[in-house]
Amino acid sequence: MSIEDLGNVVGDADMADPRFEFDRATQIFREQSLDSSVAYSAKVHPGWDIMGNANGGYLLALVGHALSDATGRPDCITVTAHYLAPCPAGDARIVVTPVRSGRRFATATASLFLLTDTGEKEIIRVLATLGDLANDPGGPSHMDEHPTFPPRGLLPFSQCVGMNESASSNFAYIHGRLGTRANPGDIHFRDGAKSGQALIRGWFAFNDQRPIDTRALLLASDAFPPSVFNLDLPTAWVPTIEMTVHTRAIPAPGPVSCIFSTRFVQNGLLEEDGEMWDSKGVLVAQSRQLALAPRQ
């Protein structure tokens, strides 16, 4: 796609560069506004999926783009998505409804609907408060409360294993888009050797070197395999019920180091917590999702 093809693509204060796959896959086209809502057409692209279902972080980034455009704020400071149905690739519509617009923050809801032969199907419902981290008035920090960078035991980028270099790339097509790498010991479950610890550490990056902004952090929050694949549980689908991401800073250039872990698998439900750090050792995002434990 050339720049010229992008005539009616929404102009962003933040990044939307058609040279990069992620930006093409999260394009939105503003349509007419209905009452107080803003509608966008979009496309759930193939290749950002696991077994044919779009990745939850990718869908959240797509909706995040619409939220940023509708509110005029580049960063989802806190965003929660409830996942209502699996989502194959296809045409979609996103509707954003502003709730409140303040000086520092704006709150809005959004829905992504997949357009099917039989009508629209709601895929995710989102509630978010957005801001502008680059121009934020700021406030106190307590930097000595950063005891966990780099994530303990995370090997350097070059010593980690590309997530696209394995059998898993046969079903997790999203890894073909990403330059994501993981600690070797944390993904030996792919060869049947579970570590026994619900922990996956790695680096998030794009294959095409796209810089990582806060929108990409929404993708990163769900871009690694479930850490419970390292426990004595089936290696099967772990459907996300809800995911909340806080973006805490705009990442410095370079891959983002990540740690994902699950502490409580209980009654068929689990939480997975994520932390993401930039190359300067700044916490850039925290995520938590509630998901169904994998079953045979």
Place this chain on the structure above:
Amino acid sequence: MSIEDLGNVVGDADMADPRFEFDRATQIFREQSLDSSVAYSAKVHPGWDIMGNANGGYLLALVGHALSDATGRPDCITVTAHYLAPCPAGDARIVVTPVRSGRRFATATASLFLLTDTGEKEIIRVLATLGDLANDPGGPSHMDEHPTFPPRGLLPFSQCVGMNESASSNFAYIHGRLGTRANPGDIHFRDGAKSGQALIRGWFAFNDQRPIDTRALLLASDAFPPSVFNLDLPTAWVPTIEMTVHTRAIPAPGPVSCIFSTRFVQNGLLEEDGEMWDSKGVLVAQSRQLALAPRQ
């Protein structure tokens, strides 16, 4: 109030017992249904506030009651509230809009509006997925992943200090309703002796011995002072931007042991994480809120 006065109070599958203060303070009255939404009248009661503003957990419990009634599901499995404005006591309206109703879970949004002289003011916007933990089909557990009960260093209930036994009860009226107790060393900040660790451990209970159900866990998630009061930051208001609570099990009888901590105070924002455990050592809830760091 007698049982007879409760003629048009919504009947619950779950608890709503007018002998208890919390149940009276979270009463809802179903009004007409508009389109696909369900409206309730309610009252934000005095005495559940800090300096005149209703506690965020109390407001969430009130909205949670309406969510449960409208969806027919007793438990907010995962609920996120965005706090839009401070809320004095007064008459309120809650509107619940169902999103999806499935076999195991139902998703809905809700808003609480305070009725003021000049009209309605939206106070919180909520997105939740509800279920029925007592009748849940269940699934795998991985119980040896519970390394943190009881919360490390938490003293027995009898050796903790009642949160209502101090100067703080002069401005945090909510503690008059609660039988909540805290580890003495974690609340010495009230006497000017900050521990240096953003950590508060304690026990959640009601003064009037009301049993703790999942609705009460929404209150418990925001019922302790901010753990950053133990850091070298001002002891001032810490406004919640967003709070998400996962209720993971129905508590066994007895006080609930709690641990709240903040790891990252950065650029004027902080997260506070909570864990709540019942008397049998079962994780009953996890909470995380994003809040503004306190300022002079």
